[in-house]
Amino acid sequence: MECDRIREGRTEVLVPRQDALAQFPPGTARVFYNPKAALSRDATVILLSLLQPREYLDTMGATGIRGLRAAVEASVPVVINDRDPMAAELIRENIAFAGVPVESLDQDANVLLSSRRFEAVDLDPFGTPAPYLDSACRSARRYLFATATDTAPLCGAHRKAGMRRYSVHLVKTEYHAEVGLRTLLGFIARSLARYDRGMEPLLCFSHQHFHRVHLRVLPGAAKADATLGRVGFVLHCQKCLHREEAFGLAPSCDPCPRCGGPLTPIGPLWLGPVNDPATLEGISRLLPDNTLAESPALTRLVRLLREELPTSTHYDYHVVARNLRVSPPPMETVLGRLEASGYRASRAHYSGTVLKTDAPIGEVERAIGGE
Ligand SMILES: C[S@@+](CC[C@H](N)C(=O)[O-])C[C@H]1O[C@@H](n2cnc3c(N)ncnc32)[C@H](O)[C@@H]1O
Missing domain, CATH: 3.30.56.70 (N2,N2-dimethylguanosine tRNA methyltransferase, C-terminal domain)
Structure with a gap:
């Protein structure tokens, strides 16, 4: 496999050479690396610098860049896994080059997550994280992070796929990025609740073709109940654009109070805040002294998230x-x-x-x- 040495943040890794002329260059290499996901990795690295978990699992490592950046730039103990043998081999090479004490594994994600617990678990699969969330919800002691790139099922553009993967009823609206993020968060809230666990979103955002969520996991049935109390539906009027929130798992079927048209239930969605102001403030405090301050995209994202209202539409x-x-x-x-x-x-x-x-x-x- 022909590789190039690249630098992202303060970390250097070998990545397989891609066909730059292809429509989606990352799809042309044997092991996956997408430079356009750098903002997602920057956000995780700065958050890990703040949270300092005792162990962080990069469950789907590919080249290992996400986990390696966590080890090199956030100085947290890291485990990097990928079930693909070529990816696992490249991860081992990249760990050796970086000279950091990172554990590498080559297991299926669900097998690993069902047999071992980690303080922070990160899912970064191709497409949907849905098949891995049940085991991740059992494995993650304090933090659960996930990426989803299946934006069409998550936002209501592919309704049947959305129902199959996330058990939701969605329609396409102009606020699809918000619906996608909140569908994913609502699904994770319901997955955690099965194990008497709740959650608090810390840093969550939608960018181009992915959603990225970083959550704190809260132990206990009371926290699970409180978390489920923030799940519900947006009732949307397609005639006059009126919308309202209905908490719970059984939406009402009243007509639109504004125009009398039918209200379409969209959900179940997470209706609580998608970011924690104290976490965003902590990140803003860390940024000026961090080399990630040189990432204009991250600085802009954090500023916009701090200014943004937590409304669900x-x-x-x-x-x-x-x-x-x-x-x-x-x-x-x-x-x-x-x-x-x-x-x-x-x-x-x-x-x-x-x-x-x-x-x-x-x-x-x-x-x-x-x-
Ligand atoms: C999108 S890539 C990960 C990208 C990487 N985290 C990054 O930031 O560059 C997804 C990776 O998941 C791995 N993968 C897919 N299914 C898996 C499974 N069931 N268990 C473990 N790894 C898996 C693939 O081999 C692939 O390398």
């Missing part, structure tokens, strides 16, 4: 303006008008044309229409 202001048949004013004007009317309003980290607010749709229309 957003409004795409182009969609609202189109419905009103007006040209949209600048985003800052709309946010300012909502705040002047006594509502809270922010941007969302995953799109430049959406706003989050606790104002109802009628007020959003007034702010966009300029009344």
